[in-house]
Amino acid sequence: MAKVHESIGDRMRAWLLAQHVFFVATAPSGPDGHVNVSPKGVGGTFAVLDERTVAYVDLTASGSETIAHLRQNGRITLMFCAFEGPPDIVRLHGRGRFVTLYDDGFDDLLAHFDGDLDESRGARAVVVVDVERVSDSCGYGVPLMDYRGERHLLPQYMARKGVEGRAAYRRLKNRTSIDGLPGFDMDPADG
Numbered sequence: 363m364a365k366v367h368e369s370i371g372d373r374m375r376a377w378l379l380a381q382h383v384f385f386v387a388t389a390p391s392g393p394d395g396h397v398n399v400s401p402k403g404v405g406g407t408f409a410v411l412d413e414r415t416v417a418y419v420d421l422t423a424s425g426s427e428t429i430a431h432l433r434q435n436g437r438i439t440l441m442f443c444a445f446e447g448p449p450d451i452v453r454l455h456g457r458g459r460f461v462t463l464y465d466d467g468f469d470d471l472l473a474h475f476d477g478d479l480d481e482s483r484g485a486r487a488v489v490v491v492d493v494e495r496v497s498d499s500c501g502y503g504v505p506l507m508d509y510r511g512e513r514h515l516l517p518q519y520m521a522r523k524g525v526e527g528r529a530a531y532r533r534l535k536n537r538t539s540i541d542g543l544p545g546f547d548m549d550p551a552d553g
Contacts (some may be wrong), residue, residue, distance in 0.1 A: 364499040369413035370454075374496070378410060378442055378452065382509050386418075386489075387439045388431035388458075395541040398427035405512050406476025411490070416440065416454060417471060419479050420487040422520055422528055426536040426545030428489065432458045434543055438491055446509065449501030456493040462486060462548045484520030486532060486546055 367374065378384075383403035389395065402408070407419040418440075420428065432438065438458035444450040461468050463481045471488040472480060479485050520528055529549040536546035 364497055367496040367498070370410055370416070370493065370496055371413070374452065374498075375410045375413075377444075377450070378416075379408065381442045381444070383443075383445075384408065384418075385441045385443075386428055387441065388428050388437060390431055390539075390541055390543060391435045395543075396427070396539075398425075398431065400428060403512075404479070404517065406479060409474040411474060414493050415490065416493060417474060417488050417490045419472070419475050419485050420460060420489050421479075421516055422484040422486045422532055422536070423516065424535050425540070426532075427539050428458075429460055429487065429536075430539035430541075430543040430545040432460055432489070433545075438489075440491065443504045444501050445504065445507040449504060450498055451501045451504065452496070452498045454491060454493045455495040455497075456491045458489055458491045460487040460489045462546070464548050479517070481525075481528070482521055483517035484528065486528075486536070 370378070383401055386400045386402055387398065389397040402418055404421060409417050411417055436457040436459065438456060440454040442452045461471055463486055468488065472485065523531060532546055532549050533552070539545050
């Protein structure tokens with residue numbers, strides 16, 4: 363049976379941090395546009411900052427839907443599913459914001475995560491979520507799956523690109539959302 367919690371307690375915090383993957387959902391305002399759901403799972407990229415605030419490292423990737431939607435309306439939901447152990451699903455509904463690698467406070471936020479996840483490994487921002495609703499429900503329909511390890515491909519790929527290569531990639535792939543909303547357009551223009 364679904365239950366709404368006042369905040370993220372110690373037990374839930376430990377459970378959230380133990381999950382290997384979570385999903386981020388955002389959408390543009392209005393009846394048009396695409397709803398976006400993104401899997402996140404590079405180890406060490408999620409943190410519980412306090413009982414009403416969570417954050418994750420937003421790695422450079424082929425799109426920027428989450429950032430575009432947060433810029434427009436701030437709505438965000440994170441969903442965690444137990445693929446091992448007792449069945450459970452936790453949803454964190456809230457308002458999100460992001461701090462880019464060019465913003466003051468970026469390095470301070472990165473200190474909450476694995477020290478190996480800096481800009482050289484593809485970190486373009488930290489998404490911070492002010493959690494307004496915490497709920498859990500049974501995960502009876504979620505399959506049991508075994509965790510076999512991390513895929514280190516994305517951070518390694520971004521490390522090989524170098525500073526200018528990462529910025530060029532973001533300028534090419536991340537400036538707008540699939541619906542044409544401003545996305546990650548913070549990189550300086552080509553020299």
